[in-house]
Amino acid sequence: MTISGVMRTGEVCIRVMDLDAAREHYGERVGLIETLRDEDGTTYYKAWDEHDLYSLVIRPADHPGIEHVAFKAVDDATLTEVAAKLDALGFPTTELPAETMPRSGRRFRFTLATGHEAHLYAEKEQCGNGMPLRNPGTIPPPGTVRGMRVVRLDHCLLGGGDIDGNIPVFKDAFGWSLSEKLIDHETEMTLAMFWTGSNTPHDIAFVRQPDDNRFHHASFLLESVNDVYHAADLMGYYDIPVDVGPTRHGITRGATIYFFDPSGNRNEVFTDGYLHYPDTPTLVWDTSKLGQATFSQDNTPRQSFLEVLT
Numbered sequence: 001m002t003i004s005g006v007m008r009t010g011e012v013c014i015r016v017m018d019l020d021a022a023r024e025h026y027g028e029r030v031g032l033i034e035t036l037r038d039e040d041g042t043t044y045y046k047a048w049d050e051h052d053l054y055s056l057v058i059r060p061a062d063h064p065g066i067e068h069v070a071f072k073a074v075d076d077a078t079l080t081e082v083a084a085k086l087d088a089l090g091f092p093t094t095e096l097p098a099e100t101m102p103r104s105g106r107r108f109r110f111t112l113a114t115g116h117e118a119h120l121y122a123e124k125e126q127c128g129n130g131m132p133l134r135n136p137g138t139i140p141p142p143g144t145v146r147g148m149r150v151v152r153l154d155h156c157l158l159g160g161g162d163i164d165g166n167i168p169v170f171k172d173a174f175g176w177s178l179s180e181k182l183i184d185h186e187t188e189m190t191l192a193m194f195w196t197g198s199n200t201p202h203d204i205a206f207v208r209q210p211d212d213n214r215f216h217h218a219s220f221l222l223e224s225v226n227d228v229y230h231a232a233d234l235m236g237y238y239d240i241p242v243d244v245g246p247t248r249h250g251i252t253r254g255a256t257i258y259f260f261d262p263s264g265n266r267n268e269v270f271t272d273g274y275l276h277y278p279d280t281p282t283l284v285w286d287t288s289k290l291g292q293a294t295f296s297q298d299n300t301p302r303q304s305f306l307e308v309l310t
């Protein structure tokens with residue numbers, strides 16, 4: 001699709017149990033830039049090449065998981081239009097005033113069929129990427145790119161029961177495309193769906209799980225496969241628990257590592273993948289090739305990857 005309506009997954013808010021450890025993880029090790037901090041400890045981060053003031057929010061809590069995911073519309077008129085479509089499609093929205101999230105405009109809150117709290121917004125203060133808008137050059141000031149050299153928030157993967165129930169949200173209200181899906185090779189039941197509103201292979205994905213409102217991972221874009229290897233070296237250096245990788249997915253063709261934050265929330269660093277266009281057909285994987293669909297270098301599915309969610 002043309003990137004004109006709902007542009008991307010612009011914000012994910014996750015719960016962390018040990019705030020100091022989480023700040024060290026996301027700020028110093030992953031290398032995100034802290035931009036705001038609330039009195040309750042809630043901390044806001046951006047990756048270096050994002051212009052918006054924050055894309056990752058960590059909130060102190062007594063259990064891990066996702067608090068909300070937020071999608072950014074291109075302008076306020078689109079926000080109104082898409083919220084009306086959600087209402088008409090049976091996803092009632094509640095309007096939240098500006099500053100519900102700091103330095104961000106009014107939002108519409110709704111609940112996905114998988115039980116996740118979702119927001120739709122159009123405005124957030126922009127602080128730039130450290131490079132001038134006129135004659136920007138090619139790199140930000142030395143020292144800006146740190147840790148795992150994350151470029152931007154890429155996507156997240158959420159778990160819940162009725163993943164088909166989210167089709168009206170992403171297809172009909174957002175106008176996004178289903179880039180890929182994973183089905184059971186015997187029953188043809190859809191087990192995972194990958195949605196894109198842009199040129200990337202996915203902006204959000206859902207995996208069928210017995211329980212609703214589960215969080216599988218938030219994924220951060222890196223510039224190159226070389227940076228994936230560099231991130232792996234940092235994980236070794238800091239003794240960060242690694243789930244899988246470095247390897248490559250069959251689905252999306254992305255190079256990847258899965259690892260955990262100190263609260264047990266899964267993170268991913270990701271790069272590559274193909275360019276998606278509106279006329280790109282939906283790719284279907286079935287579970288007879290589950291190993292290749294998930295990890296295409298050794299074609300071996302991982303139990304922890306399939307079963308551990310927060």
Ligand SMILES: [Fe+2]
Nearest residue numbers: 157217219268
């Ligand atoms: Fe991912």
